[in-house]
Amino acid sequence: MKEFVVDDKTAKKYRRKSLIAFIIFFALLALGWTGWKYLNNAPRDGGIRGGLQKPLRQVLDLNEEVYSGLFSSKRLVKEYPRSKAAPRARVNGDVGLDPSLFDSASWRLQILRANGDTLSLTLDDIKQLPRYDVVFNFKCIEGWSQITWWSGARFSDLIKKYHLEKEAGMKYVGMATPDEEYYVGIDMPSIMQPQTILCYQLNAQPLPMNQGYPLRLIIPVKYGVKHLKRIGTISFSNTRPPDYWAERGYDYYTGL
Amino acid sequence: MPVRIVEKHKLATRWMHWINFPVLTIMIWSGMLIYWANDVYNVRLGGKVIVRFFPEWFYKALHIQHRLAEGMAFHFVFMWIFIINGILYIAYTLVSGEWRYLFPDRKAFREAWQVVLHDLHIRKTAPPQLKYNAAQRIAYTMIIVMGIGSVITGFAIYKPVQVQWVMILCGGYEAARVEHFLLTLGYVLFFLIHLLQVIKAGWNNFRAMVAGFEVIKEKDGSQNQSL
Known part of the structure; x- marks a missing residue:
């Protein structure tokens, strides 16, 4: 001075x-x-880039590149003893779960293969795959979290068993409820992470209806919005599949 | 009448200060848009809620409700500017030697108390100082530590799997969220005191943060101090 x-x-x-x-x-x-005014009034795109001012979306896409570049499937989500799991898992969201539109007897998991064929699986087919339990801190995008216990088959085991290697070579997986009301898009490394499961049990009991009976996705490396309940179809693509919340202004990647 | 010039704040300091102000404001605002979606914090006394974060009228007045997606987008865009600006400030302060004016010295805590007493008109004289008094040294160093804390707790919430060790360091996912929230309350408190002090210090002090120097009319022109 x-x-x-x-x-x-x-x-x-x-x-x-x-x-x-x-x-x-x-x-x-x-x-x-x-x-600041320009940023707030900037035009918005539609689809999975919708609901947000374009410049913000561009930075979020950049963020996605950064985090997917840094992502490692070797980094596992912390697991807890089963005794720590909440006896009642919190329910948040019921889009795609309309009971009047769902017939559990005719339900099949439809996997759309790259060659155009559809692989149709029953719940028992999924249960044939090795069972895997994951007790982890489920994180909602709203900000709450809860330790919960889920069981099912590893997504990567499904790929191996049904020889979907070609499909798994693509960049994204899309999932939708049977009524197609709710849908998510997930990057391949995240869904192939060993803790990602096609889940059919909560606290060792069949999934309740409001938790997506008969089969839901549990993907601990993502916020709850990506844990689609009641999987109807699974598809593969090299472009980002439609995503319910991304269309409503949320980040597409939402990786933890 | 002779005039004394006090060259106080470097150009880089002023730029980084004035960039940080709106950016931190945006971070706090977008943080509130996020917090609203799970607004579980309150202060209880004997089982009774005495302060609720936040009451309905507060959300309404600031149009905070139902804007989680927007809040997250702004938060995860402007965080980069906040982080880069913060790193530049710390680097500049260390390299330029400005840290000598900023870092609390051994006498700082005793002197800071005297400064507080003086500011409250309880004590007649303030302890001698260079650019910043002891209370300022503590406050301006604390705010940097808090900034680092916000980035650390922020990433603990934002990427709790990829940087799990940071999350564990913070004492867990939910603890990190509480810490992140408390730090934000700290900024608001800092801002209120800072604003009052700036008003109290007057025009020349404010001018120094914009132009870099104070222009003081000398009552007695014989002095020519160099600090």
């Missing part, structure tokens, strides 16, 4: 400098305000 006494002439110079600094300050303030 420097201090010095100046004569009138120099003092005048400093006063002018001060005035210019304030003019620049207010000009930048106005510029910042204009930028």
Whole structure:
């Protein structure tokens, strides 16, 4: 810090400098305000890039590139002893679960293969796969979390058993409820992570209707919004499949 | 009449200060949009809720309800500016030697108390100081530590799997969210005191944060101090 006494002439110079600094300050303030207004009123795209101002969506896409680049399926979600699991799992959201539209007897898991065929599986087919339990802290995008115990078959085991290697070579998996009301898109590395399961049990009991009976997705590396309840179809693609909440302004990736 | 010039704040400091102000405001605002979706915190006394974060009228007044997606988007866009600006500030402060004015010294805590007493008009004299008094040194260092804390607890909530060790370091996922929230309350408190102090310190002090220097009319022109 420097201090010095100046004569009138120099003092005048400093006063002018001060005035210019304030003019620049207010000009930048106005510029910042204009930028803020522009950002808030920026046009919005539709589809999975919908519900958000374009510049924000662009940065979220950039974030997605950063985090999917850093993602490692070797980093496992912390698991807990079963005794820590909540006896009643919280229910949040019922889109795609309309009971009047669901017939459990005719339900099949439809897997759309790359060659156009559909692989149709029953719940027993899924139960033939090795059973895997995961007790983890389920995280909702709203901000709450709960330790819950889920059981099912690893998604990666399904790929192996039904020789879906070609499909798994693609970039994304899309899932939808039987009535197609709810749907998610998930990047392949996340869904192939060993803790991702096609889940048919909660607390060692069959899934309740409101938890997506007969089969739901549990994907601990994502927020709850991606844990689609009552899987109807599974598809594969190299472009991002439709996603219910992304269309409503949420981040597509939502990886934890 | 002679005039004394005090060159106080460097250009870089001023830029980073004024970038941080709106960016932190946006971070706090978008953070509230996120928090609203699971607004479970309150202060209880004997089982009775005395402060609720936040009451309905508060959300309504600030138009906070039902904007989680928007809040998350703004939060995860502007966090980059907050982080980069913060890193630049810390780097600049260390390299330029400005940290000497900012970092609390050994006498800081005793002196800070004297500053508080002086500010409250209980004590007549304030302890001697350089650019910042002891209370300022503590506050301006604390706020940087808090900023680092917000980034750490923020990432613990944001990427609790990929940086699980950070989440565990914070004492768990839910603990990290509480810490992140408390730090934000800290910023608001800091801001209120900061604003009052700026008003109290007057025009020249504010000018220094914009133009970099104070222009003080000397009553006695004989002094020519150099600090």
